[in-house]
Amino acid sequence: EPEVTQTPSHQVTQMGQEVILRCVPISNHLYFYWYRQILGQKVEFLVSFYNNEISEKSEIFDDQFSVERPDGSNFTLKIRSTKLEDSAMYFCAIGGNSPLHFGNGTRLTVT
Amino acid sequence: AQSVTQLGSHVSVSEGALVLLRCNYSSSVPPYLFWYVQYPNQGLQLLLKYTTGATLVKGINGFEAEFKKSETSFHLTKPSAHMSDAAEYFCAVSDLEGGGTSYGKLTFGQGTILTVHP
Numbered sequence: 001e002p003e004v005t006q007t008p009s010h011q012v013t014q015m016g017q018e019v020i021l022r023c024v025p026i027s028n029h030l031y032f033y034w035y036r037q038i039l040g041q042k043v044e045f046l047v048s049f050y051n052n053e054i055s056e057k058s059e060i061f062d063d064q065f066s067v068e069r070p071d072g073s074n075f076t077l078k079i080r081s082t083k084l085e086d087s088a089m090y091f092c093a094i095g096g097n098s099p100l101h102f103g104n105g106t107r108l109t110v111t
Numbered sequence: 112a113q114s115v116t117q118l119g120s121h122v123s124v125s126e127g128a129l130v131l132l133r134c135n136y137s138s139s140v141p142p143y144l145f146w147y148v149q150y151p152n153q154g155l156q157l158l159l160k161y162t163t164g165a166t167l168v169k170g171i172n173g174f175e176a177e178f179k180k181s182e183t184s185f186h187l188t189k190p191s192a193h194m195s196d197a198a199e200y201f202c203a204v205s206d207l208e209g210g211g212t213s214y215g216k217l218t219f220g221q222g223t224i225l226t227v228h229p
Binding site: 004043093 | 145147152153154155156157160201215216217218219220221222
């Protein structure tokens with residue numbers, strides 16, 4: 001059983017629409033991360049989240065992106081107005097003082 | 112800033128042959144190094160890690176890697192390839208300068224697709 005479950009597994013949306021990607025860890029964790037992988041490119045760090053705050057973010061994580069833990073368990077990534085270039089695989093990960101455990105990812109396709 | 116280079120985007124071996132996937136890194140501090148594997152339509156699974164101590168580390172599925180500081184390398188090997196090893200493999204280095212959540216801020220290489228022929 002995976003330590004991290006991501007939903008949905010696939011998401012197709014139109015350009016300009018908002019999307020919310022969800023991540024549910026199997027047990028309580030304090031450290032959360034989002035990564036993305038554009039097809040054919042490297043896996044890239046987006047943001048880290050600790051104690052209900054963003055602790056670090058990359059240049060990719062601009063004002064169109066946000067993260068939160070709305071109910072203390074789910075961890076979400078929101079893209080407010082999607083662009084074609086947001087099409088990618090998005091991975092949630094949990095960790096901290098141990099190697100990251102990744103979810104199976106959400107494949108986002110923006111048309 | 113850290114960087115990772117994986118030599119060879121595709122590696123093809125015969126079943127039973129040695130697997131060697133190359134990884135070189137750059138880091139301004141002693142690195143934490145990782146190999147992850149990604150099977151089709153799945154997430155990234157940790158194969159092995161190097162933090163401190165013994166430079167030869169063993170992982171799951173018979174894989175191992177050796178940290179060589181002088182060569183800034185962390186190559187992944189397996190003595191005998193199985194068909195089930197076919198996947199994409201990623202080398203990654205952890206950003207330790209910030210501490211805390213930076214343990215999980217990984218810089219990945221571009222990945223190496225391993226194909227295993229019967």
